[in-house]
Amino acid sequence: MTTTLSMFLLILGCAFVTWVPRVTPFILVRNIQLPNIVLRWLQFIPVCILSALVFQALLREEGKFVTFNIESTIAFIPTLLVAIWTKSLSITVVVGVLTVAVLRNFF
Numbered sequence: 001m002t003t004t005l006s007m008f009l010l011i012l013g014c015a016f017v018t019w020v021p022r023v024t025p026f027i028l029v030r031n032i033q034l035p036n037i038v039l040r041w042l043q044f045i046p047v048c049i050l051s052a053l054v055f056q057a058l059l060r061e062e063g064k065f066v067t068f069n070i071e072s073t074i075a076f077i078p079t080l081l082v083a084i085w086t087k088s089l090s091i092t093v094v095v096g097v098l099t100v101a102v103l104r105n106f107f
Contacts, residue, residue: 075099
């Protein structure tokens with residue numbers, strides 16, 4: 001497959017459109033001292049995003065009801081315990097991946 005000029009320009013345009021909204025807030029607040037209440041509020045954003053991702057994986061919709069995805073819930077328990085115990089993201093991810101692999105291949 002050859003890359004034409006229009007394809008190259010399309011890729012550059014997509015990169016630019018993706019990059020601008022991510023970088024602009026950092027440029028705008030770089031020289032501004034944000035109030036403490038805003039800084040406290042911003043500290044909760046990573047926790048909220050991670051919680052949303054975890055609960056999306058744990059829950060599934062069955063008709064009109066929401067139930068637990070058993071495989072994900074079983075894998076979540078040792079992963080959560082390791083995360084609390086070690087406070088290491090890499091160890092937590094490895095335990096989570098290994099737990100899911102064991103569940104899918106042996107049960």
